[in-house]
Amino acid sequence: MSIKILDPGVQSLLQDSGRNGYARFGVPPSGAFDMRSWRIANHIVGNAVHDTGEQRSGPAAIELLLGGLRLEATEDTSVAVVGAHVDVIRLSGYGDEKHSEQTGHPITLTAGSRLHVGRALRGLRLYIAVAGGFQPEMALGSASTDTVSRLGPNPLVKGDLLRVGIGSHSRSPSASLLAAPPATDGPLGIRIAWAVDSEGFGRTNAELLGANPWTVSPTSNRAGVRLYRDGGNQTKIHGDHEHRDGRSMPMHPGAVQALPNGELVIIGPDGPTTGGYPVVGVVDRDSLDSIAQARPGSTLELLAVGS
Amino acid sequence: MTFMPNPHNQATPPAGRTVTKYGSDALLVTCGPDEQAADVLLAIDVAIPTVREAHCTEHAILVQFNAANTDVALLTDQLATILPSDFATHVEHLTLPIRYDGDDLTAVADRAHLTVTDVVALHTGATYTVAFDGFSPGFAYLTGLPPELHLPRLDSPRARIPAGSVAIAAHYCAIYPSASAGGWHLIGTSSAELFNAQRNPPALLRPGTTVRFEVAK
Numbered sequence: 001m002s003i004k005i006l007d008p009g010v011q012s013l014l015q016d017s018g019r020n021g022y023a024r025f026g027v028p029p030s031g032a033f034d035m036r037s038w039r040i041a042n043h044i045v046g047n048a049v050h051d052t053g054e055q056r057s058g059p060a061a062i063e064l065l066l067g068g069l070r071l072e073a074t075e076d077t078s079v080a081v082v083g084a085h086v087d088v089i090r091l092s093g094y095g096d097e098k099h100s101e102q103t104g105h106p107i108t109l110t111a112g113s114r115l116h117v118g119r120a121l122r123g124l125r126l127y128i129a130v131a132g133g134f135q136p137e138m139a140l141g142s143a144s145t146d147t148v149s150r151l152g153p154n155p156l157v158k159g160d161l162l163r164v165g166i167g168s169h170s171r172s173p174s175a176s177l178l179a180a181p182p183a184t185d186g187p188l189g190i191r192i193a194w195a196v197d198s199e200g201f202g203r204t205n206a207e208l209l210g211a212n213p214w215t216v217s218p219t220s221n222r223a224g225v226r227l228y229r230d231g232g233n234q235t236k237i238h239g240d241h242e243h244r245d246g247r248s249m250p251m252h253p254g255a256v257q258a259l260p261n262g263e264l265v266i267i268g269p270d271g272p273t274t275g276g277y278p279v280v281g282v283v284d285r286d287s288l289d290s291i292a293q294a295r296p297g298s299t300l301e302l303l304a305v306g307s
Numbered sequence: 308m309t310f311m312p313n314p315h316n317q318a319t320p321p322a323g324r325t326v327t328k329y330g331s332d333a334l335l336v337t338c339g340p341d342e343q344a345a346d347v348l349l350a351i352d353v354a355i356p357t358v359r360e361a362h363c364t365e366h367a368i369l370v371q372f373n374a375a376n377t378d379v380a381l382l383t384d385q386l387a388t389i390l391p392s393d394f395a396t397h398v399e400h401l402t403l404p405i406r407y408d409g410d411d412l413t414a415v416a417d418r419a420h421l422t423v424t425d426v427v428a429l430h431t432g433a434t435y436t437v438a439f440d441g442f443s444p445g446f447a448y449l450t451g452l453p454p455e456l457h458l459p460r461l462d463s464p465r466a467r468i469p470a471g472s473v474a475i476a477a478h479y480c481a482i483y484p485s486a487s488a489g490g491w492h493l494i495g496t497s498s499a500e501l502f503n504a505q506r507n508p509p510a511l512l513r514p515g516t517t518v519r520f521e522v523a524k
Contacts, residue, residue, distance in 0.1 A: 149485075
């Protein structure tokens with residue numbers, strides 16, 4: 001059974017729970033940026049989820065940026081759309097009748113039915129899971145697309161025919177209760193724990209917190225989310241920020257680097273595994289899932305979590 | 308890989324070794340001045356196989372674990388005291404043929420007040436060790452570059468360095484596994500396959516691997 005891509009929208013990538021065990025070769029974990037939504041989408045369609053660090057990664061879902069995805073099922077199946085707030089339309093039958101569908105619920109697609117995912121009004125990323133999971137070729141134990149190093153499947157294009165595994169018939173409508181991302185109108189609160197950098201960034205904590213709120217830059221992507229302070233970069237975080245290969249430190253997604261121009265970068269799933277700029281803190285997985293939904297121009301507030 | 312327990316059974320950290328929290332599910336090990344992080348990493352592989360992921364830079368190792376089933380205090384102790392000398396770990400040695408045809412080779416010789424022949428002799432005369440991989444898959448930072456060839460990065464990085472380029476900057480030598488932007492000085496070309504996702508392990512140059520270069524025939 002296959003899913004045909006009629007339109008990949010702004011960007012559609014296959015993502016599962018990512019690669020594990022290859023960071024020492026310079027390979028980032030990749031995987032779904034908003035793991036929470038990815039997991040929920042898979043639960044709704046009855047797929048068993050393998051989390052990061054387990055032997056196998058998976059199952060793969062489509063990570064859609066902003067919206068516009070259109071797909072067609074070649075056989076009867078079930079899908080779920082979870083993440084940003086968006087309109088979903090199902091077209092089925094000989095007359096291509098349009099039916100409004102909800103995110104966070106199982107959607108039945110009969111053979112030949114199409115799904116149109118609209119443009120996100122709030123939030124940034126959507127996860128489209130199918131019963132049985134997508135099954136592209138694996139690279140280093142994962143079906144995830146690394147947009148920086150080009151490992152894994154290519155970004156989806158019109159005409160792609162995606163192979164799908166055999167799904168169970170169980171559906172979890174109750175998972176829909178967990179599906180909606182928290183709606184916030186004010187700055188998104190991001191919990192940051194302080195990494196004790198050997199260069200002594202202890203006093204930076206107060207400076208970073210005092211610099212709230214931060215704005216998400218449009219240059220953000222899966223490699224990293226850049227934050228800047230409104231009103232320019234007059235306030236630079238005190239310390240030595242020159243890039244030094246000799247003082248490179250290992251990193252994982254969620255690590256927060258301080259750049260010489262006053263910006264912060266939160267390392268994303270496809271981001272570099274080592275870096276020469278100081279790491280001033282680490283955001284937890286929960287916060288990283290929320291950051292994956294933060295639109296450029298939106299604001300974040302850093303909240304200290306212990307030390 | 309063999310484990311030979313320390314007969315003195317003293318669990319004291321080696322000089323300069325520190326272990327600090329890196330969020331809630333990782334620990335950062337900073338090595339002492341007399342240690343190589345790659346050696347400690349290989350020892351961790353043998354002694355603490357339950358960690359989820361571990362990788363290093365020249366002087367630090369990031370150890371990630373599943374917080375739900377890890378005794379963090381115990382893990383912290385183990386990372387603080389583990390001694391590479393207690394373990395026999397296997398490292399690979401490679402000799403790579405290089406065509407010394409890099410665009411910056413003459414400039415490097417000039418800055419070092421040497422001839423190109425001298426630079427090639429110095430470069431091929433050294434034994435290098437992979438301190439860590441980073442920047443991109445299979446990109447290895449090699450230490451052991453002769454001090455005469457230590458140079459800061461280029462003032463203006465190149466937009467595109469071809470795959471296979473052998474380059475130097477600071478106290479490192481590296482080979483670009485794939486084309487990318489970069490600010491290192493290009494001294495030669497290697498035809499070795501640095502990274503192949505279908506190969507196990509996928510990277511040719513791994514932490515601890517030793518390398519020598521020779522002039523390609």
